[in-house]
Amino acid sequence: MMQKVFTKPEALKDCQTHYCPGCGHGIAHRLIAETIDELGIRGRTIGIAPVGCSVLAYDYLDVDMVEVAHGRAPAVATGMKRTNPDKIIFSYQGDGDLAAIGTSEIIHAAHRGEQITVIFINNAVFGMTGGQMAPTTLLEQVTTTTPLGRDAGKQGYPLQVSELLAILPGAIYIERCALSNPAQVRKAKKAIKHAFELQLNNAQGLSLVELLSPCPTYWRMTPAKAIEWMENEMIKIFPLGRLKG
Amino acid sequence: MSEKILMCGNEALAEAAIVAGLDAYFGYPITPQNEIPEYMSKRMPEEGRVFLQCESELAAINMVYGASATGKRAMTTSSSPGVSLMQEGISYLAGAELPSVIVNVMRGGPGLGNIAPSQGDYFQATRGGGHGDYRTIVLAPSGVQELVDCMPLAFDLADQYRTPVLVLADGILGQMMEPVVFNKKPRRKLPPKDWALTGADNRKQNIVRSLWLKEGVVEQHNYDLQAKYKEIEKNEILCEQYEVDDAEIVVIAYGIAARIVRGAVNKARQEGIKVGWIRPITLWPFPTEQISKAAENFKIFLTVELSCGQMVEDVKLAVAGKVPVPFYGRPGGGVPTVEQVLEKIRQLTLRPENVV
Numbered sequence: 001m002m003q004k005v006f007t008k009p010e011a012l013k014d015c016q017t018h019y020c021p022g023c024g025h026g027i028a029h030r031l032i033a034e035t036i037d038e039l040g041i042r043g044r045t046i047g048i049a050p051v052g053c054s055v056l057a058y059d060y061l062d063v064d065m066v067e068v069a070h071g072r073a074p075a076v077a078t079g080m081k082r083t084n085p086d087k088i089i090f091s092y093q094g095d096g097d098l099a100a101i102g103t104s105e106i107i108h109a110a111h112r113g114e115q116i117t118v119i120f121i122n123n124a125v126f127g128m129t130g131g132q133m134a135p136t137t138l139l140e141q142v143t144t145t146t147p148l149g150r151d152a153g154k155q156g157y158p159l160q161v162s163e164l165l166a167i168l169p170g171a172i173y174i175e176r177c178a179l180s181n182p183a184q185v186r187k188a189k190k191a192i193k194h195a196f197e198l199q200l201n202n203a204q205g206l207s208l209v210e211l212l213s214p215c216p217t218y219w220r221m222t223p224a225k226a227i228e229w230m231e232n233e234m235i236k237i238f239p240l241g242r243l244k245g
Numbered sequence: 246m247s248e249k250i251l252m253c254g255n256e257a258l259a260e261a262a263i264v265a266g267l268d269a270y271f272g273y274p275i276t277p278q279n280e281i282p283e284y285m286s287k288r289m290p291e292e293g294r295v296f297l298q299c300e301s302e303l304a305a306i307n308m309v310y311g312a313s314a315t316g317k318r319a320m321t322t323s324s325s326p327g328v329s330l331m332q333e334g335i336s337y338l339a340g341a342e343l344p345s346v347i348v349n350v351m352r353g354g355p356g357l358g359n360i361a362p363s364q365g366d367y368f369q370a371t372r373g374g375g376h377g378d379y380r381t382i383v384l385a386p387s388g389v390q391e392l393v394d395c396m397p398l399a400f401d402l403a404d405q406y407r408t409p410v411l412v413l414a415d416g417i418l419g420q421m422m423e424p425v426v427f428n429k430k431p432r433r434k435l436p437p438k439d440w441a442l443t444g445a446d447n448r449k450q451n452i453v454r455s456l457w458l459k460e461g462v463v464e465q466h467n468y469d470l471q472a473k474y475k476e477i478e479k480n481e482i483l484c485e486q487y488e489v490d491d492a493e494i495v496v497i498a499y500g501i502a503a504r505i506v507r508g509a510v511n512k513a514r515q516e517g518i519k520v521g522w523i524r525p526i527t528l529w530p531f532p533t534e535q536i537s538k539a540a541e542n543f544k545i546f547l548t549v550e551l552s553c554g555q556m557v558e559d560v561k562l563a564v565a566g567k568v569p570v571p572f573y574g575r576p577g578g579g580v581p582t583v584e585q586v587l588e589k590i591r592q593l594t595l596r597p598e599n600v601v
Contacts, residue, residue, distance in 0.1 A: 043446030044444040062450050064444055065452050067456055069307065069333055072304070075308050076307050077311060079311025079312040083295055087443075
């Protein structure tokens with residue numbers, strides 16, 4: 001008898017994604033799908049896709065999903081969870097979506113202690129629009145709108161949203177992980193599962209997992225170099241670990 | 246509540262929404278409609294339903310979007326500047342075909358304007374306001390009882406056509422008190438919400454979206470929306486006529502302006518002036534055909550609004566040059582008196598050759 005050691009999660013569709021080689025979204029999608037399978041919540045989960053590279057997340061995640069305006073996912077999630085307390089609501093948001101245009105919505109959702117789970121993908125750049133500066137872009141990082149590198153005097157410092165959110169009583173669990181190597185990916189999986197479990201167990205407040213994620217295309221690097229840059233540079237500004245809960 | 250009680254428009258419309266089966270109310274304070282969230286904050290929890298004061302109108306309309314996507318009846322209310330902020334969300338609601346009800350208790354603009362009654366948001370309400378080729382149904386009641394009666398209609402229309410519905414009131418309607426009765430009239434038979442996001446439990450995944458990148462799909466989506474709008478135009482026009490049978494002059498007004506005009510028409514009749522009154526109740530779909538037909542029998546169409554003239558453009562389109570369409574209005578919180586409208590009617594009777 002052959003033993004099956006690797007299989008596709010039920011909550012993940014069997015198809016190719018549109019993501020670039022070396023992108024972290026595919027890994028993040030898979031971790032969410034595995035979590036949904038393991039917790040047996042596919043039939044009561046509703047996901048929210050952002051505006052950004054992962055706007056088509058519903059093409060890959062096989063759960064009920066809604067696509068919303070740029071940055072507004074936490075408000076939409078609030079409307080869903082308040083009217084459907086028995087459902088598991090998660091938003092999937094990039095750093096442009098959550099940390100730029102949607103700062104008001106995420107801060108107030110956390111502030112109110114909404115019982116939702118947020119998966120926050122931080123790749124330090126606007127991907128879908130072609131590699132412009134994000135609030136999370138590192139100092140000296142070259143993007144299409146910081147051709148000379150980000151200058152703190154002109155464009156401000158990288159925004160550490162998770163640290164900001166962690167001070168709010170309504171945010172009960174905040175952890176930052178990195179999709180950089182198998183060990184870190186396993187940690188990320190644990191964090192995502194914990195965030196979903198909190199909601200499943202009716203814990204009173206918002207849970208958020210920030211995932212540092214490579215974007216070789218707009219970092220102008222090979223996928224291998226991108227992982228190195230993430231581990232050597234990005235983690236210095238966005239230190240890994242549990243910030244709350 | 247089937248007995249007659251005295252209520253202000255804002256509270257009455259809130260209660261009517263609850264009676265109509267509202268599941269969730271999301272709102273942000275703004276004058277002159279603050280009685281609505283205040284009333285809801287007490288009544289919705291009593292009914293075991295959702296009330297939430299949001300961080301902004303942007304959040305409010307997106308919470309409506311979220312609740313509606315799961316098949317719930319959701320509503321937000323605001324006044325002009327707040328409704329401007331909601332336009333992004335309304336475009337998304339139209340694109341994703343989510344039923345929803347938005348009440349605008351209009352105040353003076355542009356900008357922060359003032360908190361006095363106005364009808365300056367007619368263009369915004371009837372032309373979409375947000376981006377893209379879409380329409381929203383717009384109901385314009387002219388009294389507190391009609392405000393009460395149009396709330397269940399707004400929810401039914403939203404569900405039947407999967408579209409946002411605007412209720413256009415103004416500072417007077419919201420604040421004034423009139424006797425009302427909450428009738429439980431028979432309701433429409435509505436289609437099941439099999440598109441709603443309820444969890445893919447033993448069924449295929451449901452997706453609520455307004456984005457399709459494949460060539461031609463959004464074009465087709467737009468044709469489908471337009472076909473739906475045609476259907477609404479065919480079935481849902483509401484319009485009231487008064488004293489038009491022998492009239493030579495007809496005055497057109499909606500909402501609170503129509504109440505003022507009605508007073509002026511009655512007085513003009515006492516002076517022997519043959520004047521009547523047409524009141525669109527749906528501003529979109531607009532009673533174009535009714536007005537076009539009427540233009541064959543009357544000499545003049547006077548349009549009266551609490552604005553510098555917005556609906557008058559739709560009246561002109563309907564009349565198509567057959568007769569003159571003069572305008573009288575006051576913007577920015579100015580409210581025409583019965584005497585001012587009457588004087589305008591008298592002038593038109595005495596010197597019709599001066600009409601432009």
